[in-house]
Amino acid sequence: MKIDIDINTIYEETKLIIQAPEMSDEVTDLLKKLKEDKPTSLSGKKAQKIYVIDLKDIILIYAQNNKVLVSTMDDTYEVKQKLYEVEEIVSGGTFVRISKSAIVNIKGIKNIEVSFNGSLVVKCLNGQEEIISRRFVPAVKSFIGLGGK
Numbered sequence: 001m002k003i004d005i006d007i008n009t010i011y012e013e014t015k016l017i018i019q020a021p022e023m024s025d026e027v028t029d030l031l032k033k034l035k036e037d038k039p040t041s042l043s044g045k046k047a048q049k050i051y052v053i054d055l056k057d058i059i060l061i062y063a064q065n066n067k068v069l070v071s072t073m074d075d076t077y078e079v080k081q082k083l084y085e086v087e088e089i090v091s092g093g094t095f096v097r098i099s100k101s102a103i104v105n106i107k108g109i110k111n112i113e114v115s116f117n118g119s120l121v122v123k124c125l126n127g128q129e130e131i132i133s134r135r136f137v138p139a140v141k142s143f144i145g146l147g148g149k
Contacts, residue, residue, distance in 0.1 A: 001026060039089055044070050044077025051077055055093065059108030059124050061086050063101040073126050096143040098122060099133040106144055 016034070020027050042053050053070055060071040063083045070077050070086075079086060087095070087103055094106050110123045112132070120132040120140075132140055 033092075036092075038092070042070060042079055042081075042086065042089065044079045046075060046077045053077060055090060056105075056107075058090070058095075059105055059126050060128055060130065061090070061095070061103040062130065071124070071126060071128055096140055098130055098136050098140055102130045104130065 018027060018030065040055055042055065042058070044051050044053050053072065057072045058070050059073065061079075061083070062069055062071075068079050068081060068083050068086060070079050081089070083101065083103070087097060090103065090105075095103050096106060097103050104122055104124065108125050110125050113121045113123060115121050115131075119134070120137060122130045122132060124130070
């Protein structure tokens with residue numbers, strides 16, 4: 001697929017043109033993505049106040065003590081959704097499930113280390129650490145471009 005972008009002040013509005021020899025799966029998928037109206041934020045609660053959290057600021061989403069928590073560089077907030085509901089909201093972007101109880105933003109990963117027992121540990125930019133469950137290792141490796149095995 002070839003992408004051309006022409007930005008100029010002579011245009012009054014944004015216009016997208018898709019040129020293809022035929023209606024293909026690629027064109028259909030592209031149209032679906034363009035039509036999706038995905039949220040760009042979540043609301044979280046901290047100290048009896050509600051905050052709007054931009055998805056790009058989220059580093060880690062995890063379940064703990066029957067609560068779903070969202071961590072950014074500065075703070076941790078409680079969200080009302082279940083973990084699987086938050087996963088649906090953030091899917092298709094830079095987030096990947098790393099265990100039954102955690103989802104990480106790959107842009108928030110400092111590094112991934114192998115611990116002494118052979119498990120993989122995600123170290124986040126905000127200092128938090130989460131173990132990648134064995135079941136999720138192939139998907140995580142594939143997601144970050146290291147292959148799935």
